[in-house]
Amino acid sequence: MPTTTRPRPRSRSKSKAGVTVVERYDVAADTKKRINLRNAKTKYFHVKALSNGCYLLEPRVLVPPQAISSRSLKMLNKSVAHLKKGQASAPIDLASFLEE
Numbered sequence: 449m450p451t452t453t454r455p456r457p458r459s460r461s462k463s464k465a466g467v468t469v470v471e472r473y474d475v476a477a478d479t480k481k482r483i484n485l486r487n488a489k490t491k492y493f494h495v496k497a498l499s500n501g502c503y504l505l506e507p508r509v510l511v512p513p514q515a516i517s518s519r520s521l522k523m524l525n526k527s528v529a530h531l532k533k534g535q536a537s538a539p540i541d542l543a544s545f546l547e548e
Contacts, residue, residue, distance in 0.1 A: 471486070
């Protein structure tokens with residue numbers, strides 16, 4: 449099945465953060481709208497769908513529960529139980545942390 453891509457605006461090969469393009473290739477979604485990533489280093493990704501139609505995939509590493517301390521797990525379970533009961537604190541205003 450032939451595919452086409454939108455023309456990309458010309459940009460530098462490096463951005464200010466020093467990120468470079470390592471590999472470029474075209475993929476086609478299958479009937480269930482899935483794509484395959486070649487040579488993916490991780491199994492899980494966080495996906496951001498952007499307003500311009502682009503998708504940003506950020507690799508995620510899941511931590512096994514055994515790697516979390518029992519004290520932290522107990523605190524997490526307690527917090528989830530409180531949240532399910534509707535017992536939550538008021539939202540915290542983090543506006544003072546924004547850089548201008």
